Amino acid sequence: xxxxxxxxxxxxxxxxxxxxxxxxxxxxxxxxxxxxxxxxxxxxxxxxxxxxxxxxxxxxxxxxxxxxxxxxxxxxxxxxxxxxxxxxxxxxxxxxxxxxxxxxxxxxxxxxxxxxxxxxxxxxxxxxxxxxxxxxxxxxxxxxxxxxxxxxxxxxxxxxxxxxxxxxxxxxxxxxxxxxxxxxxxxxxxxxxxxxxxxxxxxxxxxxxxxxxxxxxxxxxxxxxxxx
Amino acid sequence: xxxxxxxxxxxxxxxxxxxxxxxxxxxxxxxxxxxxxxxxxxxxxxxxxxxxxxxxxxxxxxxxxxxxxxxxxxxxxxxxxxxxxxxxxxxxxxxxxxxxxxxxxxxxxxxxxxxxxxxxxxxxxxxxxxxxxxxxxxxxxxxxxxxxxxxxxxxxxxxxxxxxxxxxxxxxxxxxxxxxxxxxxxxxxxxxxxxxxxxxxxxxxxxxxxxxxxxxxxxxxxxxxxxxxxxxxxxxxxxxxxxxxxxxxxxxxxxxxxxxxxxxxxxxxxxxxxxxxxxxxxxxxxxxxxxxxxxxxxxxxxxxxxxxxxxxxxxxxxxxxxxxxxxxxxxxxxxxxxxxxxxxxxxxxxxxxxxxxxxxxxxxxxxxxxxxxxxxxxxxxxxxxxxxxxxxxxxxxxxxxxxxxxxxxxxxxxxxxxxxxxxxxxxxxxxxxxxxxxxxxxxxxxxxxxxxxxxxxxxxxxxxxxxxxxxxxxxxxxxxxxxxxxxxxxxxxxxxxxxxxxxxxxxxxxxxxxxxxxxxxxxxxxxxxxxxxxxxxxxxxxxxxxxxxxxxxxxxxxxxxxxxxxxxxxxxxxxxxxxxxxxxxxxxxxxxxxxxxxxxxxxxxxxxxxxxxxxxxxxxxxxxxxxx
Numbered sequence: 001x002x003x004x005x006x007x008x009x010x011x012x013x014x015x016x017x018x019x020x021x022x023x024x025x026x027x028x029x030x031x032x033x034x035x036x037x038x039x040x041x042x043x044x045x046x047x048x049x050x051x052x053x054x055x056x057x058x059x060x061x062x063x064x065x066x067x068x069x070x071x072x073x074x075x076x077x078x079x080x081x082x083x084x085x086x087x088x089x090x091x092x093x094x095x096x097x098x099x100x101x102x103x104x105x106x107x108x109x110x111x112x113x114x115x116x117x118x119x120x121x122x123x124x125x126x127x128x129x130x131x132x133x134x135x136x137x138x139x140x141x142x143x144x145x146x147x148x149x150x151x152x153x154x155x156x157x158x159x160x161x162x163x164x165x166x167x168x169x170x171x172x173x174x175x176x177x178x179x180x181x182x183x184x185x186x187x188x189x190x191x192x193x194x195x196x197x198x199x200x201x202x203x204x205x206x207x208x209x210x211x212x213x214x215x216x217x218x219x220x221x222x223x224x225x226x227x228x
Numbered sequence: 229x230x231x232x233x234x235x236x237x238x239x240x241x242x243x244x245x246x247x248x249x250x251x252x253x254x255x256x257x258x259x260x261x262x263x264x265x266x267x268x269x270x271x272x273x274x275x276x277x278x279x280x281x282x283x284x285x286x287x288x289x290x291x292x293x294x295x296x297x298x299x300x301x302x303x304x305x306x307x308x309x310x311x312x313x314x315x316x317x318x319x320x321x322x323x324x325x326x327x328x329x330x331x332x333x334x335x336x337x338x339x340x341x342x343x344x345x346x347x348x349x350x351x352x353x354x355x356x357x358x359x360x361x362x363x364x365x366x367x368x369x370x371x372x373x374x375x376x377x378x379x380x381x382x383x384x385x386x387x388x389x390x391x392x393x394x395x396x397x398x399x400x401x402x403x404x405x406x407x408x409x410x411x412x413x414x415x416x417x418x419x420x421x422x423x424x425x426x427x428x429x430x431x432x433x434x435x436x437x438x439x440x441x442x443x444x445x446x447x448x449x450x451x452x453x454x455x456x457x458x459x460x461x462x463x464x465x466x467x468x469x470x471x472x473x474x475x476x477x478x479x480x481x482x483x484x485x486x487x488x489x490x491x492x493x494x495x496x497x498x499x500x501x502x503x504x505x506x507x508x509x510x511x512x513x514x515x516x517x518x519x520x521x522x523x524x525x526x527x528x529x530x531x532x533x534x535x536x537x538x539x540x541x542x543x544x545x546x547x548x549x550x551x552x553x554x555x556x557x558x559x560x561x562x563x564x565x566x567x568x569x570x571x572x573x574x575x576x577x578x579x580x581x582x583x584x585x586x587x588x589x590x591x592x593x594x595x596x597x598x599x600x601x602x603x604x605x606x607x608x609x610x611x612x613x614x615x616x617x618x619x620x621x622x623x624x625x626x627x628x629x630x631x632x633x634x635x636x637x638x639x640x641x642x643x644x645x646x647x648x649x650x651x652x653x654x655x656x657x658x659x660x661x662x663x664x665x666x667x668x669x670x671x672x673x674x675x676x677x678x679x680x681x682x683x684x685x686x687x688x689x690x691x692x693x694x695x696x697x698x699x700x701x702x703x704x705x706x707x708x709x710x711x712x713x714x715x716x717x718x719x720x721x722x723x724x725x726x727x728x729x730x731x732x733x734x735x736x737x738x739x740x741x742x743x744x745x746x747x748x749x750x751x752x753x754x755x756x757x758x759x760x761x762x763x764x765x766x767x768x769x770x771x772x773x774x775x776x777x778x779x780x781x782x783x784x785x786x787x788x789x790x791x792x793x794x795x796x797x798x799x800x801x802x803x804x805x806x807x808x809x810x811x812x813x814x815x816x817x818x819x820x821x822x823x824x825x826x827x828x829x830x831x832x833x834x835x836x837x838x839x840x841x842x843x844x845x846x847x848x849x850x851x852x853x854x855x856x
Contacts, residue, residue: 045274048281049245049267052259056284061267063274103277112282182245196242207248210258210268 038091041067042079044099049120059118059152060107062100064092080124089126090136097121097140101151105144118180120152125159128167137174148178154204156185168199175199323426327412329386331361334421343426360424361386374398378410385412385422396429407433456533456554464488464550473554476533478525489552493535494522520557532557571728571804576675579731582701586668590661597654597661604651607642614638671697675731679724683813686723688765688832689713692758695730702735706742707754707771715758715765719834725808726832732801733769733828740773740826763834764815770827781821805830 042064049059066079083092104119127133141148153174160167171181175198182202187209196203246258249268258266272281317324317337326335333356344354354363361382367375374397381393391414399406407430415421450457456473460466469484477484477492484492523531534555539548576583615638618631671694696703696711703709734754741752752772759766776784785806809815815832 043276045276046280047267047274048272049265050271050284052246052255052263052266054284055271057281058265060280061274107280112280114283182243185247200242202243202245204245204247205258205263207268210246210248210250210254 038088038095041069042092042095043067044096044103046100046103046119049118057113057117059120060100060104060113061120061122061154062096062103063122064096084126089124090130090132093123093127093130093133094136094139097136097151098143101140101144101146104150105146116150118150118152119146120154120182122154122184123159125162125167128155128159128170129163133170134173134177137177137179141177149180151178152180152182152202154182154184157183157188158185171199321428325360325424326415327360327382327386327422327424329421331359331382331386333358333360340426382412382422382424385414388414390414405434406430456556458489458552458554460489460550460552462548467549476531476554476556477523478527478529492523493533494524523554576672576698579698579702579735583668583672583698586697586701587665590664594658594661597658600654601651604642604647608647611638611642611644667694668697670694674723675727677724679722683720683722685718686721686726688715688717688719688721688726688767689758691723691727692730692756692767695727695734696756699731699734699738702738703754705751706738706745707752709754709756712755712757715760715767717760717765717834719765719832721813721832722808725812729805729808729830730767730769732805733830736801736828737769737771737773737826740771744773760834761831765832765834767830767832768827770825772825775823775826776819776821781819784819785817 044062045065046060046062048057049061050056051058064076064079066074066076066082068074068078079092080089083089100119100121104113104117107113108115108117123133130136137151137153140146141151153171155167155171175181180201181199182204183196183200184204185206186203187206243265244263246255246263246266247268249255249258249266249270251270254268255266255270314335314337317335318339320337321339323340323343324337325333325340328334333354336355341355354360361379364375364379364382374395378393378395378397381390381395384390385393393412394409396407396409399408406428409427409429411425411427413423413425415423451471453470454472456476457468457470458466458473459468465486465488466484469481474481474484479492518534518536520532520534523533525531534557536553536555537550538552539550541548614635618635618638621631621634622628674691674694675698693711693713696709700709734756737754741754745752754772755768755770757768757770784802806817809817809830809832813832815830818829818831820827820829
């Protein structure tokens with residue numbers, strides 16, 4: 001699914017949970033003009049990640065939305081190329097990190113989320129080679145007063161692909177800082193087992209995997225219950 | 229592959245998150261595969277911060293393991309699994325045992341233990357460790373046969389020859405009915421284990437018995453109904469018939485099933501032809517239709533029957549069937565004739581007062597005349613005596629002058645002119661009176677007489693005159709009655725029925741005229757006229773009544789319709805007139821009415837009645853010929 005998308009789709013930061021691949025290519029004249037536009041027009045939405053046993057929310061994944069002056073709300077597929085064109089990629093990521101961390105702290109303070117809940121932020125290939133990334137992360141954590149353990153960053157295999165060595169080095173730094181690293185959309189690209197090692201400590205299966213399980217689940221075996 | 233990947237991630241100590249979960253099935257599948265975390269629309273899509281759910285996303289329904297976790301149970305523990313399994317088994321109402329491949333009972337549930345205790349077994353006789361095959365094999369008494377069959381089926385399942393075995397058996401004793409179904413099922417993954425389940429199906433069994441009884445009951449009602457009942461499927465084939473029907477058509481049920489109605493009944497009778505397959509498909513449901521037809525019996529005889537068809541839907545409104553009731557109408561025709569006669573007698577009864585008066589009047593003047601004659605007889609006899617004396621005296625030589633004087637005196641005592649004038653009158657009047665009484669009696673006799681079975685040549689003028697005679701007392705006070713009998717024909721008809729019609733018309737005319745003349749002290753006029761017209765005879769009864777209002781006119785021939793006050797009319801007269809004249813005699817009735825009066829005209833064909841169904845007479849029913 002990600003493979004057929006334009007360049008921005010491959011970058012992890014705005015991977016939308018739905019609908020990205022069928023979007024038409026964004027019109028060329030759409031771009032972000034300034035940092036002001038970023039703070040005015042870009043906002044975050046969150047999706048809960050739950051424990052499959054008790055359905056407690058263990059994390060909130062942040063997705064970016066651009067309220068375009070003319071197009072209205074748009075998916076990241078429109079925003080990210082615009083940010084690239086405007087040279088605002090780093091600024092966008094910094095803002096996303098800052099907003100997401102602050103939001104998590106807010107929820108924990110008000111008791112909406114448990115103290116051990118995480119916030120997850122998607123990072124793109126561009127982000128992973130950005131020398132300012134670690135600073136942006138640290139600034140966001142410090143600004144919100146959030147323990148790094150509660151920040152998870154998610155990257156796709158495509159995000160790692162352009163310069164794997166640099167990207168993994170960046171992630172190692174973030175891991176040492178205390179953040180959790182997860183690989184996103186696993187199972188569609190190379191599904192390389194090479195990634196299934198530190199600093200990666202979580203794997204998010206691609207959605208296409210879930211859809212195959214709609215048929216009646218295999219009956220639970222009951223051997224054991226009556227073994228003498 | 230997922231499974232492999234997931235076990236690998238687990239080995240590597242990675243957290244696995246399922247994404248895009250849209251249903252509880254997906255969730256459950258991936259949860260079982262080892263995903264400890266999940267996200268997706270099933271829980272919540274991406275939402276603005278203010279819409280973000282709190283702490284626990286309420287799932288449509290908790291997963292079993294979540295429930296276990298909430299109860300403090302750890303599913304991974306074998307111990308818990310065993311307890312859980314036992315608890316689930318014990319919660320079942322059915323008796324359950326798990327057998328090892330050799331038939332040894334490995335586990336039982338509460339219901340099993342309870343049942344075996346309740347039925348005289350010791351806990352040890354049918355409990356864990358006992359070989360259930362032996363239990364079945366060694367069963368004695370009433371259930372031994374069932375038990376042996378169970379043992380055989382069970383062995384087949386244990387040996388893997390069959391996957392499932394099912395047997396229903398009876399466990400009833402003197403006090404209660406108990407019915408069970410036993411099922412033995414192989415557990416594929418259970419290392420050859422077999423689950424034996426005994427279900428108490430007594431309630432179902434009793435319901436089935438009750439249903440069968442109720443069906444039996446309805447069947448007997450169906451069968452014993454005096455009315456023939458026939459059921460046809462959508463293709464017009466007979467699927468069911470009751471005994472009465474079999475009797476009517478003279479064939480056993482086996483011969484009827486699958487045959488068509490046309491095989492049983494002629495269609496050349498009254499009413500629409502019997503419904504066929506296409507009618508069953510198209511006819512509106514519940515629209516009954518009746519016809520009279522003839523049942524063809526194998527013995528060559530025939531029966532006239534009334535057939536009523538009703539198309540019915542089955543419960544779902546899908547397939548249609550046709551239910552026909554078939555009634556032997558000979559009896560009802562006979563009944564109708566009896567009823568008609570009863571009404572005729574009743575009419576006579578109602579007229580009886582008037583008729584008595586009619587008889588009384590001539591009787592009265594016959595009596596007066598007889599008194600007159602007997603009064604006058606004395607003087608006449610005396611005169612005869614004087615005459616006799618005179619003759620004797622003349623013979624003895626008495627003086628003629630003396631004798632003449634005595635005779636003159638005798639004659640003076642009797643008014644001979646008066647006698648000469650009055651006695652013949654008195655005699656003729658008496659004779660006439662006697663004749664009138666005789667006429668009335670004859671008319672009444674003609675009325676009371678049951679109709680012959682066939683139409684007979686009837687003098688219509690005399691018939692109408694008789695009716696006028698019988699009704700005279702009703703008529704004479706309200707109207708001057710004029711008659712003009714000019715038909716001078718004999719007509720083939722049922723005279724009693726036609727007389728009744730004419731009488732009804734006369735009584736109606738008298739009633740109408742009486743209404744019109746009420747309080748005026750004057751009489752109206754009723755005219756009765758008969759004449760012949762080619763091959764027909766016409767009877768007209770006209771009155772000077774107020775006429776029939778336009779709104780009443782269309783209904784006058786309906787049964788029970790009457791404008792007379794309660795107790796004065798039953799509303800049967802004109803309805804019966806119509807039935808008699810039109811239906812039975814193939815004639816016609818015309819009504820001409822205005823404010824100045826009404827004339828009702830009856831036209832009868834001179835020949836035999838053309839009506840389809842005559843009075844009850846087997847001779848009228850043509851038997852089945854060789855061409856049938």
